[in-house]
Amino acid sequence: METISGTLHDKLRDIVGEAGILPETQIAAYTFDNCVPKAVVLPASVREMQDVLRFAAAQHLSVMPAGAGTKLGIGNLPQKVDMVLSTTRLNSVVEYEPADLTVTVEAGIRLAALQAELTKHRQFLPLNPPYADRCTLGGVVATNASGSLRLRHGTARNQVLGMHVVHANGNVVKSGGKVVKNVAGYDLNKLYIGAFGTLGIITEITLKLAPVPIQQVILTTQFQNIQEAVDTGLSIVRSQALPMFTNLFINSRSNLRPNATCISEKTPTLVVGFGGDTETVRWQRNHVQTIMEQNGGTSVTIREGESCQSLQDAMRKFPEVNGTSDDRIIAKVNLKRTDIAEFAQKAITPALQGLIPKIPEETGEMMALLGSGVLYLAIPIASVTDFQPLADTLTQLRQRAMAAQGNLIIEAAPPELKRHIDVWGSVGSMRGLMKQVKAKFDADSLLNPGRFVSSI
Amino acid sequence: MHQKEQLIAELSTLLGPKNVLTDATALAVYECDAAPSFKALPDVVVFADTAQQVSDIVKLANKYNAPFIARGGGTGLSGGMLSVQGGIIIALNRMDRILEIDLENERAVVEPGVVNLLLTQAVQNQGYHYAPDPSSQKACTIGGNIAENSGGPHTLKYGVTSDHVLGLEVVLPDGEIIEFGGTVEETPGYDLRGVLIGSEGTFGIVTKAVVRLTRNPQAYQTALAVFETMDDASNAVSTIIGEGIIPAALEMMDSLVIRALEEAFQFGFPLDAEAILIVELDGIEAGMQNQTDRILEIFKQYTAREVSYAKDEAERQQIWKARKSAFGSFGRLAPNYITQDGVVPRTRLPKVLRRIAEISEKYQIPIANVFHAGDGNIHPIVLFNERDADQCERVEHVNMEILSVCAEVGGTITGEHGIGVEKMDYMPLIFSRADLQVMATVKDIFNPTGLCNPGKIFPTAESYAKLGLQPDTTGRF
Numbered sequence: 001m002e003t004i005s006g007t008l009h010d011k012l013r014d015i016v017g018e019a020g021i022l023p024e025t026q027i028a029a030y031t032f033d034n035c036v037p038k039a040v041v042l043p044a045s046v047r048e049m050q051d052v053l054r055f056a057a058a059q060h061l062s063v064m065p066a067g068a069g070t071k072l073g074i075g076n077l078p079q080k081v082d083m084v085l086s087t088t089r090l091n092s093v094v095e096y097e098p099a100d101l102t103v104t105v106e107a108g109i110r111l112a113a114l115q116a117e118l119t120k121h122r123q124f125l126p127l128n129p130p131y132a133d134r135c136t137l138g139g140v141v142a143t144n145a146s147g148s149l150r151l152r153h154g155t156a157r158n159q160v161l162g163m164h165v166v167h168a169n170g171n172v173v174k175s176g177g178k179v180v181k182n183v184a185g186y187d188l189n190k191l192y193i194g195a196f197g198t199l200g201i202i203t204e205i206t207l208k209l210a211p212v213p214i215q216q217v218i219l220t221t222q223f224q225n226i227q228e229a230v231d232t233g234l235s236i237v238r239s240q241a242l243p244m245f246t247n248l249f250i251n252s253r254s255n256l257r258p259n260a261t262c263i264s265e266k267t268p269t270l271v272v273g274f275g276g277d278t279e280t281v282r283w284q285r286n287h288v289q290t291i292m293e294q295n296g297g298t299s300v301t302i303r304e305g306e307s308c309q310s311l312q313d314a315m316r317k318f319p320e321v322n323g324t325s326d327d328r329i330i331a332k333v334n335l336k337r338t339d340i341a342e343f344a345q346k347a348i349t350p351a352l353q354g355l356i357p358k359i360p361e362e363t364g365e366m367m368a369l370l371g372s373g374v375l376y377l378a379i380p381i382a383s384v385t386d387f388q389p390l391a392d393t394l395t396q397l398r399q400r401a402m403a404a405q406g407n408l409i410i411e412a413a414p415p416e417l418k419r420h421i422d423v424w425g426s427v428g429s430m431r432g433l434m435k436q437v438k439a440k441f442d443a444d445s446l447l448n449p450g451r452f453v454s455s456i
Numbered sequence: 457m458h459q460k461e462q463l464i465a466e467l468s469t470l471l472g473p474k475n476v477l478t479d480a481t482a483l484a485v486y487e488c489d490a491a492p493s494f495k496a497l498p499d500v501v502v503f504a505d506t507a508q509q510v511s512d513i514v515k516l517a518n519k520y521n522a523p524f525i526a527r528g529g530g531t532g533l534s535g536g537m538l539s540v541q542g543g544i545i546i547a548l549n550r551m552d553r554i555l556e557i558d559l560e561n562e563r564a565v566v567e568p569g570v571v572n573l574l575l576t577q578a579v580q581n582q583g584y585h586y587a588p589d590p591s592s593q594k595a596c597t598i599g600g601n602i603a604e605n606s607g608g609p610h611t612l613k614y615g616v617t618s619d620h621v622l623g624l625e626v627v628l629p630d631g632e633i634i635e636f637g638g639t640v641e642e643t644p645g646y647d648l649r650g651v652l653i654g655s656e657g658t659f660g661i662v663t664k665a666v667v668r669l670t671r672n673p674q675a676y677q678t679a680l681a682v683f684e685t686m687d688d689a690s691n692a693v694s695t696i697i698g699e700g701i702i703p704a705a706l707e708m709m710d711s712l713v714i715r716a717l718e719e720a721f722q723f724g725f726p727l728d729a730e731a732i733l734i735v736e737l738d739g740i741e742a743g744m745q746n747q748t749d750r751i752l753e754i755f756k757q758y759t760a761r762e763v764s765y766a767k768d769e770a771e772r773q774q775i776w777k778a779r780k781s782a783f784g785s786f787g788r789l790a791p792n793y794i795t796q797d798g799v800v801p802r803t804r805l806p807k808v809l810r811r812i813a814e815i816s817e818k819y820q821i822p823i824a825n826v827f828h829a830g831d832g833n834i835h836p837i838v839l840f841n842e843r844d845a846d847q848c849e850r851v852e853h854v855n856m857e858i859l860s861v862c863a864e865v866g867g868t869i870t871g872e873h874g875i876g877v878e879k880m881d882y883m884p885l886i887f888s889r890a891d892l893q894v895m896a897t898v899k900d901i902f903n904p905t906g907l908c909n910p911g912k913i914f915p916t917a918e919s920y921a922k923l924g925l926q927p928d929t930t931g932r933f
Contacts, residue, residue: 099698100801100832122700144642155642157650158619167894174891179799181616181831181871183605183654184879184886185913186895190618190650199646211700234560240674242740280743334640336561373561373640405639427645429634434646436901453645 008038008061012083015051016043020089030064032072033415035081037064042089046164046172046203052085053201053446054170062449063168065197067108067136071143073321074411075196075451077418087138090203093117095178102161104178104206107138118209126153126210128312130320138202144194147316148245148273151237151371153210156193164204165192168442178206191437198452199441213244213275216308217285221297222267226250229268230341230370232295236272237337237371239291241284247271247315250344250366260314262301270297271315273308318367319376321412327382329413331394333375335406340368340375343404347377347397373406381414391420398425424453463520464500467544470512477501486527486545487538490592493794493842494535494877498525498545505550507625507633507663514661515631517544517907525909526661528569528600531592533795534876536604536656540911546661548599554578555664562669563622563639568599568662579669587614587670590872591780599662605654607872609705609779612830613738614670616872618653625664626652629908639666651898656874657909659902673704673738677748678766678775681755682729686710686813686825688758689731690805693829695754696735697802701747704738706830712789713782713826713837720785723778729761733829734779736772782826789824790839794855794878798862799871802832811861812836819850823858833871834862856923859885876912881919889933896932 012021022030022040030040043049056063061082066072068088087108095104098121105114111125112133118124129135129145139145141163146155153159162176175188192199223229226248233246249269252260263269270292274284285302292300303311319330335343344366368375377397384390398408402425410423427434431454438445438456450456468476477483478500487495499522504510510526517524523543530537539545552569559582566575572593576585589608590596596606602624607616614620623637637649652659683689689708696706709717709732714725725732733755737747755763766772786793800808809825812834816823824837838854840847859869863885870879883892892914902908920927927933 097801097803099694099803101697102801144647150641154615154619157647158615171890173894174887175894177799177868177886178866179801179832179868179871181607181611181799181828181833182868183616183872183874184868184870185875185883185892186898187605187618187650187654188894188898190647190653191898193647193650195646211702238560238562238671240671240740276740277743277746279746280740283740283742334642336558336563336639338560374642407638407640407643409644424644427643430636430645430648433634433648433901437646437648437898440897440901 011055012039012041012052015055016041016048020044020048022086030066030069030072030084030086033077033418035078037081037084039083041083041085043085044089046090046166049085049166049201049203050170050172053166053168056083056446057168057170057444060444061446063446064448065142065201067139068110068131068134070131070135071139071145074143074423075448076423076455077415077450078448079450085201087136087201087203091136094204098123101209102178102180102206103209104204105137106204107141107202108136111135111137111140119212122212123209124212125159125207127156127159128316130316130318132316137205141193141205142195142197142202148247148312148369151246151369152242152244157190159208160189160193160205161208162206163189163192163202165200165202167200168444168446172203176206180208196448196452198438198448198456200447215278215281216273216275216304217281218271218273218303218308218311219285219288219292219300220262220269220271221292221300222264222269223297224267226268226344227341228296229270230344230368232292232297233270233272233370234337235295236288236291239287241274241287243284243288243371244273244275245271246370248368248370250368252365260311262311271311273312315367318378319411328378328380329417330411331377331379331397331408332411333377333397333401333406333408335373335375335401335404337370337373339404339406340370340373343400344368344375346400387417388420391417394421427453459520460499463516463522466516467500467502467513470516471502471504471509475503486530489530489532489535489537491533491535491794491876491878493792494538496538496540497542498539499542501545501547503547503550507627510546510627510661510663511631511633513544513546514627514629518630518905521907523907523910526568526599526603526657528597529571529592529595531596532600532604532876533797533873534870534878536874536876536912538877540877548597548661551663557669559584559669562671563666564669565664565666566598567664568597568602570598572596572598572601580672583672584669585672586667587620588617591783598665598667602653602662602665603655603657604872604874607828607831607833609707609828612706612828613702613704618650620668621649621653621665622668623666624649624652624662626660626662628660629903629905633663637666654874656876656912658899658912660908675741675744676704676736676738676772677744678734678736678772679748679751679763680775681733681735681760681763682726683731683733683758683760686731686809687806688760689733690809690829692733692754692758692760693805694802695757696751697830699750699754701750703735703830705734705736706828707734707779708732708825708827708829709779709782710825712822712824716785716788716824717778717782719788721778721781723774725778734775786824786837786839789822790841792840792842794838794851795873796834796836796838796855796858797870797873798859798867799831799833800862800865800867802830804865804867805829805832808834808861808865812858815854815857819854821847821850821854823854828871831871832867856882880913880915881922883913883915884920884923884925889928892933
């Protein structure tokens with residue numbers, strides 16, 4: 001084993017140099033599903049990346065594309081883990097003309113570093129996905145990661161204008177362009193966004209930007225029950241108040257503190273944020289406070305300025321886990337907004353315990369991005385030894401979501417659970433086309449094999 | 457096409473003879489879209505009423521190896537529905553039912569033949585609208601909008617069609633009916649929905665769509681400013697965007713357009729103005745005046761001659777009527793015109809507009825400009841007489857040079873009209889052979905026989921020759 005990996009390192013060193021190979025002491029950041037890659041390669045140029053991929057293809061070595069590695073745990077168990085290829089050394093801003101409200105960057109730039117640069121011009125990229133302090137932009141785009149701001153600004157699918165991608169055969173191709181509207185040719189950006197690196201490795205991305213709001217306000221309030229909280233949240237979404245986000249927390253306990261003491265452990269807490277002109281925000285605040293109070297919201301609190309950011313950061317961390325050692329699983333349920341309350345109640349009420357095997361111990365916390373129809377379930381697993389019943393429970397929750405035209409994706413889970421359940425669920429009648437796309441783009445299945453939908 | 461008679465007979469059996477057009481005069485209606493410089497006669501036009509019928513028609517087309525093309529309102533501007541190789545045009549105008557309106561989830565489920573504006577009208581009393589608003593919205597259909605990934609003035613703030621479509625039911629080119637995306641915001645797997653939108657009818661035929669509905673804003677402020685020079689107007693545009701003000705729409709018209717509009721409709725615009733900007737803010741009423749005031753200052757800074765506001769909804773509609781009537785008035789300027797659709801970075805607008813004026817001067821071909829300035833999406837209207845061979849040749853050069861300028865400054869050759877047959881030749885200006893090869897690979901997955909809307913989007917060997925480039929002898933391009 002050592003000799004094989006030793007030879008591998010020698011050959012990779014020829015391509016990327018000593019600096020392009022992560023020292024073994026740091027490989028832990030790139031392990032997932034209990035798999036330790038034989039090498040973590042950090043090309044310093046697109047040319048080096050092409051050469052690494054061509055080498056991998058010739059040697060039939062699998063490549064796990066990564067940025068900072070924060071989301072490597074998402075996906076089914078890998079068929080084969082040879083090397084991780086990280087884009088983190090491709091991290092410069094390629095082109096930024098603030099007056100165009102667009103930016104072109106290399107994929108390995110840290111999201112936080114990009115935001116810091118944009119802030120100087122009172123602009124930002126309106127994405128606040130989990131791991132926003134550490135993750136790379138390429139990773140965010142490849143996984144279509146999003147956070148609560150998607151209510152107003154959408155996800156990478158709405159913000160990416162163009163990109164450069166290196167395919168498994170080493171070819172570099174371009175999709176889209178650098179301007180805010182473009183219908184020349186097929187919109188292949190959409191194919192790579194959220195493909196989890198299975199079709200190619202993103203090296204450069206052009207995105208739309210937004211102006212930083214002059215002022216921010218966040219209102220929080222508590223409700224007696226989930227239905228009231230959801231109904232109130234949804235009437236705020238549909239009101240003229242145009243919130244930036246409407247998040248609901250249920251059974252909140254774990255990693256939100258200490259920045260989110262306003263989020264109650266006992267009662268459903270609704271968190272609504274706004275941004276804009278001072279006068280606009282004042283009107284929004286009054287309007288929403290009225291809606292909250294008229295609908296039974298109690299202990300309404302108002303935050304402004306700096307404390308808004310710390311609460312947003314705390315909320316953004318909800319679906320984060322610490323590699324594979326974490327003590328909870330995260331499921332992301334996509335639903336119609338109006339189905340969230342019922343689903344959330346059924347996921348936790350004892351009434352269901354007869355129907356589905358009891359989820360271990362406390363049923364776990366939930367965070368809903370109400371306006372976007374996203375419900376995150378966090379289920380503690382510290383005391384679980386047999387994962388089959390938990391897999392059965394998740395399957396039944398998934399069926400419930402699918403019966404409501406939704407779906408359930410397991411975003412974080414230990415390998416013991418992944419042995420019993422497909423983390424993605426069914427892709428329905430699109431399966432055949434998706435498999436053909438993968439076969440045409442990566443015929444030898446070198447990129448992230450086995451980890452995406454339908455065993456792609 | 458072989459066995460045309462048998463195909464027509466089978467289509468008549470399937471759909472009833474009254475839903476099958478073969479008469480030459482009837483077919484002539486379907487020989488072009490709203491880019492009338494391009495014409496091609498189909499062999500037969502059929503009217504479908506259900507997804508199953510579309511699927512059956514497509515299967516027949518495959519059986520007879522006949523090309524087939526879906527058609528909505530026929531308002532396309534790039535010849536995207538042209539039956540360049542003959543075959544069947546499948547008219548979807550009768551599939552015009554709004555199947556479901558779900559305001560609580562802000563969604564509608566519609567058939568492809570629903571006219572864009574009618575969807576908005578169906579929900580406007582409840583305070584909603586369908587956001588993408590191409591100028592042809594009175595006639596264009598949602599299905600056509602999806603095929604072209606259409607935009608419109610308000611896409612500056614609200615995004616294009618792709619941002620407003622969640623799910624699709626599609627008849628694939630082999631006749632199979634498949635659902636893409638869904639009613640929720642995300643579904644697992646590749647975003648094939650996103651790839652289908654804007655594929656110009658070459659990946660299949662949309663038979664149903666789940667679309668977003670958008671809350672009507674609480675308030676609008678719509679203003680119209682008159683400028684002495686195009687430079688001033690376009691500098692005002694990039695300053696507004698650069699300051700972080702995102703209007704709902706920011707539109708520009710030049711003196712030729714103003715003249716044509718005045719001759720046709722008498723809106724009362726000053727005939728000596730070089731440029732008019734229309735700016736619309738929308739959203740929450742509180743605080744809106746601050747933004748309007750700031751825009752006004754910017755207008756002053758660039759020496760706007762006069763600025764007028766819409767005082768009420770009727771006046772606002774009047775301003776938009778003027779903007780959306782522009783295309784109907786060009787007949788006053790020349791017998792024929794071609795509408796270009798390039799997009800450039802907003803900061804390059806002044807430079808690009810000057811270059812276009814130079815190109816017009818150089819070839820002695822008048823060019824009018826009416827466009828989505830806030831997006832940098834220009835619409836140079838190239839005016840000519842198609843009976844004048846010399847003019848036609850110069851127009852070719854004009855088109856090429858305008859699109860080359862767009863490509864040069866980092867832009868694209870089409871922002872919302874599509875490539876169709878009109879701009880195939882120019883694709884190599886912005887995409888390499890490797891880029892195009894990937895697109896062809898995806899096309900082959902959806903449309904392996906190539907029968908679904910053939911002869912579109914991809915450049916040919918002649919295209920490369922026209923651009924003075926060598927076609928690749930080994931690959932497809």
